[in-house]
């Protein structure tokens with residue numbers, strides 16, 4: 001997409017939102033599949049449906065309600081995406097990351113992301129929460145392909161620390177203060193929509209992935225390109241490497257994500273407060 005057109009589209013969305021909510025959100029939060037309960041923790045001040053925002057894509061997946069929520073969490077002004085856009089839905093990469101760019105233009109400096117993911121580390125169990133310390137993405141198109149938008153960031157962004165180490169450290173401290181365990185590992189990004197074959201789960205594990213999922217990577221690349229601090233967590237909703245005869249279903253993924261949601265909410269709430 002031409003950068004002038006993209007900027008015009010972004011500005012229209014931002015102007016629309018700024019008319020409806022006057023405060024500047026410091027933190028942006030993206031909620032993954034089945035993790036919408038988290039919004040109960042937010043003092044909601046304004047909700048805007050994606051379908052009403054100029055140039056916003058519209059979410060089609062079950063379990064994604066599709067709205068931006070503005071309000072307070074841990075004493076900070078936040079904007080939350082309840083429902084995100086996935087490459088597998090047929091959007092192009094620029095659409096998947098459009099809301100992240102909107103968040104940046106609204107004033108967001110830190111981005112939290114969450115997702116449902118399949119476990120490939122044999123030590124993981126369904127319901128575990130993993131802090132993403134790094135990612136591998138060999139199949140999902142890089143959303144920065146195309147003319148670089150210099151106003152946002154450099155042509156060749158460094159990717160040695162896309163996930164902010166200080167936030168990872170703080171999240172670990174919060175988990176231990178609340179007496180629950182968090183894993184820390186590598187998220188392997190795939191396009192979906194198929195879950196992986198046994199051979200693919202095995203390959204992902206051997207290549208260094210701890211979990212595998214169909215979101216997050218493109219959003220993180222764009223956020224990092226624009227200089228946002230990023231913190232992300234996966235909920236392990238199914239195990240890729242498992243006994244014969246057990247299959248993975250979307251309903252199972254949603255259910256496991258919902259069950260883990262309170263822990264995730266604790267981390268986000270307490271982490272927001274100390275930014």
Ligand code: HPA
Nearest residue numbers: 116117118212213214253
């Ligand atoms: N693979 C890819 N994406 C996923 C999975 C999985 O096993 N579980 C939840 N999202």
